[in-house]
Amino acid sequence: MGSGDSFLRLTRLTRLVGAVILVFAGGAAVAAPCSQDMVHLRGPDGDGEAAFRVELADTEAERAQGLMHRDTLATSAGMLFVYPRPQRVSFWMKNTLIPLDMIFMDATGTVRRIGHEARPLDETPVFGGTGIQTVLEINGGMARRIGIAPGWEMRHPAVDDAAAAWPCAAAE
Numbered sequence: 001m002g003s004g005d006s007f008l009r010l011t012r013l014t015r016l017v018g019a020v021i022l023v024f025a026g027g028a029a030v031a032a033p034c035s036q037d038m039v040h041l042r043g044p045d046g047d048g049e050a051a052f053r054v055e056l057a058d059t060e061a062e063r064a065q066g067l068m069h070r071d072t073l074a075t076s077a078g079m080l081f082v083y084p085r086p087q088r089v090s091f092w093m094k095n096t097l098i099p100l101d102m103i104f105m106d107a108t109g110t111v112r113r114i115g116h117e118a119r120p121l122d123e124t125p126v127f128g129g130t131g132i133q134t135v136l137e138i139n140g141g142m143a144r145r146i147g148i149a150p151g152w153e154m155r156h157p158a159v160d161d162a163a164a165a166w167p168c169a170a171a172e
Contacts, residue, residue, distance in 0.1 A: 032051070033168075034155060034156060034157050034168035035157070036056060036156075036157055036158075037053055037054060037055075037056075038051060038052070038053060038054065038156070039051065039052045039054050039078065039080055039136055039154055039155075039156050040154065040155040040156070040166075041103075041111075041136075041148060041152050041153065041154050041155075042152065042153055042155075042166060043147065043148075043149070043151070043152050044151045044152070044153075047147070048146060048147050048148075048152075050146050050148065051076070052076055052077060052078040052136070052138060053074075053076055053077050053078075054077070054078045054079060054080040054136070055077075055078075055079045055080070056079075056080055056082060056158070057079055057080065057081045057082065058081075058082040058158070063081050063083075066079060066081070066091075066096065066137070067079050067096055067098070067100065067137055068094070068095040068096050068097075069095055069096075069097065070096075070097060070098060071097055071098070072098065073098055073100075073138075073139050075139060075142075077138075078136050078137055078138040078139075079136070079137045080134060080135070080136050080137075080156065080158065081134060081135040081136075081137070082133070082134050082158045083132070083133050083134070085133065086106060086107045086130075086131040086132060086133045087130070087131075087132060087133075088128075088129070088130045088131075088132070089104060089127075089128040089129070089132040089135060090125040090126060090127045090128060091115070091118070091125070091126045091128065091135065091137075092122065092123050092124065092125050092126065093118050093119060093120055093121055093122045093123070093124075093126075094121065094122075094123050095121070096118075096120055096121065097120050097121070098120060098139070098140070099117050099118060099119060099120055099139070099140025099141070100117075100118050100137045100138065100139065100140050101114060101115065101116055101117060101118070101137070101138050101139065101140055101141065101142055101143040101144075101148075102114065102115035102118060102126055102128065102135055102136075102137055103135065103136040103137075103138070103143060103148060104128030104129055104132045104135050105132065105133065105134045105135070105136070105154055106131050106132060106133060107131070107133045107159070107160070107163050108153075108159065108163050108164055108165040109134065109153055109154035109155065109156065109159040109164050109165050109166060110151065110152070110153055110154075110165045111148065111149065111150050111151060111152040111153070111154070112128070112129055112131070112132065112150055113127075113128055113129050113150060114143050114148065114149070114150070115127075115128065116140070116141070116143060116144060117140040117141055118140065133159075134154065134156070134158055134159065136154070153165040153166040154166065155167070155168060156168070
């Protein structure tokens with residue numbers, strides 16, 4: 001067996017491990033502790049779970065910059081935009097070079113709307129609705145592939161445990 005065969009097996013294993021970390025469909029996953037750099041999502045009635053390593057955008061400057069000028073975004077990565085209070089939110093893709101899904105959530109961390117596959121460099125606003133407190137941006141098309149839909153719940157320290165549909169404290 002040559003070194004090419006070993007590399008191919010390692011590459012397949014790496015992709016398999018990445019897929020297992022990213023999506024837990026059809027079964028209960030062991031809940032990892034809440035942390036600022038991870039977002040956990042679950043569907044109603046246990047119909048799926050996903051986890052993304054995220055960068056936080058929780059200041060006005062960070063929210064304004066977002067994912068602009070980036071050429072790539074890892075499959076299991078994203079950016080979580082956190083607002084100080086629920087509000088009307090819309091996004092655009094000016095200076096954003098990769099297609100994105102925008103997952104708009106309320107103060108409980110419940111998904112209210114998804115902007116699917118926003119086009120790079122498009123300045124057309126993607127309206128998230130009113131009462132939105134967090135927005136998760138992930139690679140375009142990923143939400144549909146996983147099955148993320150309105151009603152899914154997010155677990156992250158940015159969501160107040162007293163209001164959260166899926167509180168951090170419940171999983172630890």
